[in-house]
Amino acid sequence: MVDAKVGGKLYWxxxxxxxxxxxxxxxxxxxxxxxxxxxxxxxxxxxxxxxxHHHLIWSYQNGKLHIAHQDEYSLIIKAIGVMSEYxxxxxxxxxxxxxxxxxxxxxxxxxxxxxxxxxxxVVAVVRGxxxxxxxxxxxxxxxxxxxxxxxxxxxxxxxxxxASCTYGGLIAYTSFDRHQILEWLEKKSISQIIDTEWKYxxxxxxxxxxxxxxxxxxxxxxxxxxELVYKxxxxxxxxxxxxxxxxxxxxxxxxxxxxxxxNKGRFKQAIAALRQGLIHLSIICRTQIETxxxxxxxxxxxxxxxxxxxxxxxxxxxxxxxxxxxAKKEELIQxxxxxxxxxxxxx
Numbered sequence: 001m002v003d004a005k006v007g008g009k010l011y012w013x014x015x016x017x018x019x020x021x022x023x024x025x026x027x028x029x030x031x032x033x034x035x036x037x038x039x040x041x042x043x044x045x046x047x048x049x050x051x052x053h054h055h056l057i058w059s060y061q062n063g064k065l066h067i068a069h070q071d072e073y074s075l076i077i078k079a080i081g082v083m084s085e086y087x088x089x090x091x092x093x094x095x096x097x098x099x100x101x102x103x104x105x106x107x108x109x110x111x112x113x114x115x116x117x118x119x120x121x122v123v124a125v126v127r128g129x130x131x132x133x134x135x136x137x138x139x140x141x142x143x144x145x146x147x148x149x150x151x152x153x154x155x156x157x158x159x160x161x162x163a164s165c166t167y168g169g170l171i172a173y174t175s176f177d178r179h180q181i182l183e184w185l186e187k188k189s190i191s192q193i194i195d196t197e198w199k200y201x202x203x204x205x206x207x208x209x210x211x212x213x214x215x216x217x218x219x220x221x222x223x224x225x226x227e228l229v230y231k232x233x234x235x236x237x238x239x240x241x242x243x244x245x246x247x248x249x250x251x252x253x254x255x256x257x258x259x260x261x262x263n264k265g266r267f268k269q270a271i272a273a274l275r276q277g278l279i280h281l282s283i284i285c286r287t288q289i290e291t292x293x294x295x296x297x298x299x300x301x302x303x304x305x306x307x308x309x310x311x312x313x314x315x316x317x318x319x320x321x322x323x324x325x326x327a328k329k330e331e332l333i334q335x336x337x338x339x340x341x342x343x344x345x346x347x
Contacts, residue, residue: 005035006033006120015278028171033103049103051072060095079126080129217320304323
């Protein structure tokens with residue numbers, strides 16, 4: 001038996017702009033995990049998940065994945081299918097296996113926190129299958145395979161969650177040219193695409209030199225990132241959209257420099273500017289990104305030698321307060337609870 005464990009993600013800055021090729025975001029992995037366990041089986045394979053009340057039976061027939069129905073497991077089945085194709089290209093003989101998935105990226109009522117559960121499950125399955133077949137599971141390989149799986153199902157995100165789940169820690173992620181990769185998927189094998197350099201792609205670990213503690217608050221309202229990304233994409237032709245992208249990149253680069261040099265003032269200025277950029281973007285695209293709960297959370301930071309903003313797609317999910325005065329943490333948490341915002345101790 002082999003296993004793979006990946007953490008969720010939390011955006012510090014660069015949301016929405018990073019969906020566009022060549023733009024950067026700062027993302028942190030959180031200590032909330034999704035784990036898979038795999039072992040070869042005989043006859044049929046069995047897929048189980050803590051997210052669902054039923055399991056799924058599957059097999060290979062004539063080298064192809066065979067399953068009666070997919071329902072909630074469709075993403076996992078797609079991941080196994082693409083990985084099976086890659087393994088065949090690598091000369092591996094396909095054998096069915098059992099797959100168990102256990103996720104903490106949701107609450108007891110199965111509402112997602114917004115930590116990138118789709119990316120996490122694909123990364124975990126990819127890494128687990130590579131290990132099961134005794135192939136190297138280098139981070140860049142895992143990232144690219146996971147991205148190809150998500151692109152094949154029409155995912156419209158930046159793949160920042162995939163980068164965070166794969167690499168862990170605090171990273172600066174610059175998104176690749178998805179149009180280039182989609183063209184390659186029509187012409188090249190998976191192995192050929194993996195072995196080719198992807199335009200713009202950069203994933204760089206960051207060393208945080210600031211005495212800052214991220215305090216995560218969950219609004220209790222689940223947001224659907226794909227829907228929000230689509231709505232924002234409708235505003236791409238707005239004359240101010242390109243300015244949003246330019247400003248976001250400028251502030252993200254300033255944020256990265258502040259993190260690596262320990263410049264508190266510059267850090268707070270960059271986070272505040274990124275928040276205002278998202279607020280302006282929502283006006284341009286006529287879509288609510290910063291909800292009332294997220295606004296209250298961000299504004300509350302001003303009273304605690306801190307700075308706050310939403311994290312991720314917005315529209316609900318999580319906000320983040322970057323706290324420098326650690327002695328005020330408990331008071332801050334109490335104030336969040338008064339506003340019906342749940343503190344998540346996942347750092």
